[in-house]
Every structure is written in structure tokens, then in C-alpha cells.
Amino acid sequence: MMPITQTPEFELKDPSLDTIRCVEHGHPSPLIRWHAHDDFELHFIAATTGKVFVGDYVGTFTPGQLILTGPRLPHNWICSNDTPTVDIRDRAIQFPEDSILKAGELLPEFTQLTPLLERARSGIEFIRYPVELAQQRFEEISQASGLKRLLGFLSWLQELADWNDYRLLSTVQMNNTANEGMQQKINTVVDYINENCEQQITLHEVASLVGMSESSFSRFFRKATGNRFVEFLNRVRISRACIMLTESDEQITKICYQAGFNNIANFNRRFQELKGVTPREYRRQAQLRTAARVA
Incomplete structure (x- = not known):
């Protein structure tokens, strides 16, 4: 019986030397x-x-x-x-x-x-x-x-x-060849965005976080993630909004601001771009799916 390997890095080989x-x-x-x-x-x-x-x-x-x-x-x-x-x-x-x-x-x-x-x-x-x-x-x-x-x-x-x-899932087929140091910089930025997406986050702020100029960081971030920085930030915020729309009865206007958007028109526009439906319709569909599972 071969045990599952709990490796310190995903990139390390399984000691069994199996291909799988x-x-x-x-x-x-x-x-x-x-x-x-x-x-x-x-x-x-x-x-x-x-x-x-x-x-x-x-x-x-x-x-x-x-x-x-x-x-x-x-x-x-x-x-x-x-x-x-x-x-x-x-x-x-x-x-x-x-x-x-x-x-x-x-x-x-x-x-x-x-x-x-x-x-x-x-x-x-x-x-x-x-x-x-x-x-x-x-x-x-x-x-x-x-x-x-x-x-x-x-x-x-x-x-x-x-x-x-x-x-x-990804709209672009990426071929990320960044080294460990570059991946760690992206990881630092992604963690920071995830923890602070409801607040105003600037390009200068995150570029400084990893010791890069704004222009260098913009090029690096898009190559690593397939998104411009503001696009990625919007995706994280919309994901946060989806959770609130599904799991709470908060008014959509309130969810807009809690997710980090500063006006409802921009929120509705970005939401429909990424999800293909309005926030209200997304909530309605989520409620229908929940009701179907309960039934």
C-alpha cells in the first residue's frame, strides 16, 4: 500500500517515483x-x-x-x-x-x-x-x-x-514561466487584494508592496495573471459580491459598497461583464438553485 505523500512543495517528486x-x-x-x-x-x-x-x-x-x-x-x-x-x-x-x-x-x-x-x-x-x-x-x-x-x-x-x-475557467491559456521569486511577489499581491478588496487599493500601493515601479509592476502583473491590475481587482470584488448575494439578504446597493465599488452604476456594469447577468438576476438564480436542492 502506497501512502499519500504530504510534500513540502508541490513541485517535489513523490518518493515512490510513480509517474502519477x-x-x-x-x-x-x-x-x-x-x-x-x-x-x-x-x-x-x-x-x-x-x-x-x-x-x-x-x-x-x-x-x-x-x-x-x-x-x-x-x-x-x-x-x-x-x-x-x-x-x-x-x-x-x-x-x-x-x-x-x-x-x-x-x-x-x-x-x-x-x-x-x-x-x-x-x-x-x-x-x-x-x-x-x-x-x-x-x-x-x-x-x-x-x-x-x-x-x-x-x-x-x-x-x-x-x-x-x-x-x-481562465479566458486565456497562460504559460507562466515566472521563477519562485516572481511567483512569491504575485502571491503577496493576491493575498493583499483578497484581504483588502473592500477598501480602495491603488496601483502605486501594490507596486510599492513588492518593490516595483508602477509601469514595471503593470507589465509583470498582466503577464503573470492574464489581467490588468484593475481587472483582477474587479474580479475579486465581484466574487465577494456573489457570495453576499447568495448568502445574505443585504440590499444590492449596500453589497456594492461592501465589495469595494464606489458607485452602483459601475458595480452593475462590471458585474454584468463578468457574470453575464445583473446582480439582481444572479441572486434570483442562486435562490432557485437553493430551492431545487432543498426540494
Whole structure:
């Protein structure tokens, strides 16, 4: 029986030397940070809630979320401020891009996975995938080793390739090659924005935070996240507003200001740009989904 590896860095190899590597971590953890690497990763969120960042996408996560990220696509899951300590927050399966590509050259059957892996370069969230089934698949793969682990994982990938209820997350397919120091700067800025998005945050403020000029930071930030700074800030604020629209009965005008916008017209415009509906319609749809689950 092969144990799951709790690695100090996602980039480290599993001591088992299996091509398919299983890792997990709890909360808090140094692994909760903005980062990108050379592997595909299938993430299963076992516990906690908060914000998820994949490429230029900003959204929310809850237990049971299943997301596949492609190589060098930056990602992070940041827990809510009141999150307690948990032993297992995120379970991930890593597999290298080069091995999959080489296998495809030798075995034509592997090309059946090509559409799935190409979509993963934008990040894929599998919608309404059964939580119990995801847990079962992860347990089976993590407890196996060698060829048995590989075959089990390929079977799951084929199942996910056939899963029709999914959404692509990042609007741009990023190829982030920033070094660890640059990734840490982005992580510092993302954490700062997440913690202070309801306040007024200036470009000068965040550029100074990481010791860069405004112009250098603007170029660096857009390359790393796929967003201009103000676009990214708006995405975080809209994500915060979505939570309040779903979980509270606060007036929309009040939510506008609590999310960090300084006028309702701008809030409505940005919300519709990112979500495709007005805040009022978003709340109505959320209420309908809740009622359907209760029924």
C-alpha cells in the first residue's frame, strides 16, 4: 500500500517515483500560494470554503470542487478568514506533460485524452461530479502503486474526458514561466487584494508592496495573471459580491459598497461583464438553485 505523500512543495517528486503522484495538504499550509509548475494537476477540495484563482479566473470554492489545471497555468485556493485548522484541505494528483505526450506518440489510444488535456490548459471545473465518486477514485489511486496506479488514473481521466457538465475557467491559456521569486511577489499581491478588496487599493500601493515601479509592476502583473491590475481587482470584488448575494439578504446597493465599488452604476456594469447577468438576476438564480436542492 502506497501512502499519500504530504510534500513540502508541490513541485517535489513523490518518493515512490510513480509517474502519477498523489499529494495532499491541510490548512494552514505553505502550499496555499499562487504558483505555476510543469505538471497537470487534478485538485479535489476536501474541506473549507474561499476563493479560487486559476489563470485570470476568480471564483469561489466549496468542499467537493474538482478542477484540472494544465502545465504552467497559475492557480491557488485561498480559504476564508474564519477557516479553522483542518488536516486535509486539498488532495491533488499530478502527472507530467512530457510523459503523456510521449505516450501519445507511441499509443494512438492516448489521443482520446487530447481534447481533455487541451481544455485543461484553461483550467476545467467539473460541475456536479459526484463527491463520493471523486473521493472513491482518489482513494483507489492513492492506495495503489506502479502499473495499477497508472491504469486506475487513466481510467478516471477517460471518465472525466466523457463528463459533459464542465466549464473552462481562465479566458486565456497562460504559460507562466515566472521563477519562485516572481511567483512569491504575485502571491503577496493576491493575498493583499483578497484581504483588502473592500477598501480602495491603488496601483502605486501594490507596486510599492513588492518593490516595483508602477509601469514595471503593470507589465509583470498582466503577464503573470492574464489581467490588468484593475481587472483582477474587479474580479475579486465581484466574487465577494456573489457570495453576499447568495448568502445574505443585504440590499444590492449596500453589497456594492461592501465589495469595494464606489458607485452602483459601475458595480452593475462590471458585474454584468463578468457574470453575464445583473446582480439582481444572479441572486434570483442562486435562490432557485437553493430551492431545487432543498426540494
